[in-house]
Amino acid sequence: MVTDRPLCFHHNLAEVVRLSALGGVNLVQLREKETNSRQFLELAKHIKEILTPFQVPLLINDRIDICLAAGADGVHLGQSDLPWMEARRLLGSSAIIGLSLETKEDYHSLIQTEPKPNLDYIAVSPVFDTATKTNTKPAWGLEGLHWLRTQTTIPIVAIGGIKESNAKSVIEAGADSLAVVSAICSAKDPKFVTETLSKKFHA
Amino acid sequence: MVTDRPLCFHHNLAEVVRLSALGGVNLVQLREKETNSRQFLELAKHIKEILTPFQVPLLINDRIDICLAAGADGVHLGQSDLPWMEARRLLGSSAIIGLSLETKEDYHSLIQTEPKPNLDYIAVSPVFDTATKTNTKPAWGLEGLHWLRTQTTIPIVAIGGIKESNAKSVIEAGADSLAVVSAICSAKDPKFVTETLSKKFHA
Numbered sequence: 001m002v003t004d005r006p007l008c009f010h011h012n013l014a015e016v017v018r019l020s021a022l023g024g025v026n027l028v029q030l031r032e033k034e035t036n037s038r039q040f041l042e043l044a045k046h047i048k049e050i051l052t053p054f055q056v057p058l059l060i061n062d063r064i065d066i067c068l069a070a071g072a073d074g075v076h077l078g079q080s081d082l083p084w085m086e087a088r089r090l091l092g093s094s095a096i097i098g099l100s101l102e103t104k105e106d107y108h109s110l111i112q113t114e115p116k117p118n119l120d121y122i123a124v125s126p127v128f129d130t131a132t133k134t135n136t137k138p139a140w141g142l143e144g145l146h147w148l149r150t151q152t153t154i155p156i157v158a159i160g161g162i163k164e165s166n167a168k169s170v171i172e173a174g175a176d177s178l179a180v181v182s183a184i185c186s187a188k189d190p191k192f193v194t195e196t197l198s199k200k201f202h203a
Numbered sequence: 204m205v206t207d208r209p210l211c212f213h214h215n216l217a218e219v220v221r222l223s224a225l226g227g228v229n230l231v232q233l234r235e236k237e238t239n240s241r242q243f244l245e246l247a248k249h250i251k252e253i254l255t256p257f258q259v260p261l262l263i264n265d266r267i268d269i270c271l272a273a274g275a276d277g278v279h280l281g282q283s284d285l286p287w288m289e290a291r292r293l294l295g296s297s298a299i300i301g302l303s304l305e306t307k308e309d310y311h312s313l314i315q316t317e318p319k320p321n322l323d324y325i326a327v328s329p330v331f332d333t334a335t336k337t338n339t340k341p342a343w344g345l346e347g348l349h350w351l352r353t354q355t356t357i358p359i360v361a362i363g364g365i366k367e368s369n370a371k372s373v374i375e376a377g378a379d380s381l382a383v384v385s386a387i388c389s390a391k392d393p394k395f396v397t398e399t400l401s402k403k404f405h406a
Contacts, residue, residue: 036283036284037265037266037283037284037285038282038283038284038285038286039283041285041286041289062240063240063268064268064271064272065266065267065268065271065285065289065293066285068267068268068293069267069285069289069292069293079241080239080240080241080242081239081240081241082240082241082244082268082269082272083241083244086244086268086272089272090268090271090272
């Protein structure tokens with residue numbers, strides 16, 4: 001699950017995280033674009049406290065320093081964030097590090113650059129068009145996701161416009177995980193939505 | 204010297220830094236508010252390369268991760284950035300860490316909180332009103348700076364509206380260093396301005 005505070009209509013962000021953990025979420029990415037560093041750290045520490053009893057890892061979007069200071073489990077990096085090698089060097093081998101790929105060129109650049117990627121996952125972003133993120137490149141679509149699946153054994157996370165009705169097709173196209181923003185953040189019942197989406201993997 | 208890219212009218216930022224190093228600047232703080240993490244890192248590495256032959260330390264504003272990734276010498280922290288203890292823990296004892304104080308309450312809070320401050324300097328911000336930074340609290344003025352000087356032996360850096368005509372009075376009020384933004388960044392001759400300001404300490 002990827003947080004988006006403005007989309008938390010029915011519960012505050014911390015409560016959405018707690019409810020999604022109750023619903024079986026297996027990873028939370030904290031994404032804060034408008035917050036200052038100190039507030040971001042305080043929030044990260046709070047979310048980490050909520051997730052620890054569930055043994056659900058917390059990733060921080062972009063900010064390696066916030067990850068280190070909050071004792072989070074890793075970072076999610078975009079194409080304009082720090083290079084993954086720097087994150088690996090600063091966070092160590094046990095940190096969870098994921099990288100968003102927006103285009104096939106991003107993938108080619110990743111595998112053609114030394115060193116070879118030491119990433120826990122790559123994110124196909126966005127798999128479908130969405131209103132959550134702005135300035136994204138054209139959506140990968142299911143074909144793009146399937147193409148990437150044929151290229152690599154790195155775990156693939158699909159993000160962007162995923163909801164109950166399309167989750168099955170995204171999994172069938174090759175996604176190892178689904179990253180969900182609005183469908184959970186804006187849900188009246190984030191626990192139920194998380195449970196429903198999790199079941200798609202066991203279907 | 205504190206950088207401000209939009210104020211670099213006559214030279215690009217890297218050239219302003221080089222010229223101020225030629226003029227005898229003793230520290231550069233790289234402040235980037237609108238740049239993404241990757242561009243910030245690239246710029247920090249470039250500025251570090253420029254400063255290394257001059258043995259002038261480079262501080263990064265706010266971003267401890269950029270400091271670590273760029274091999275910079277430390278960070279400058281504001282009141283809404285990560286707490287200085289986190290910076291010290293992440294950067295180590297040899298890093299240069301400075302903290303902006305905007306009010307007397309900021310100073311009281313700093314000295315009343317455990318652990319005792321392990322800072323290389325505190326910045327009186329702003330000493331005079333200025334157009335460079337927005338949302339700052341009322342200026343300290345020379346009396347405020349002098350008051351702080353009577354309270355602490357931590358080196359004091361004065362920032363905000365400092366130029367040739369008022370530099371002497373700021374030093375006399377107790378500043379150990381002058382942090383200059385627009386007077387250097389927007390100068391036609393940053394080297395000359397830096398030389399002129401440096402001489403105020405030897406007068």
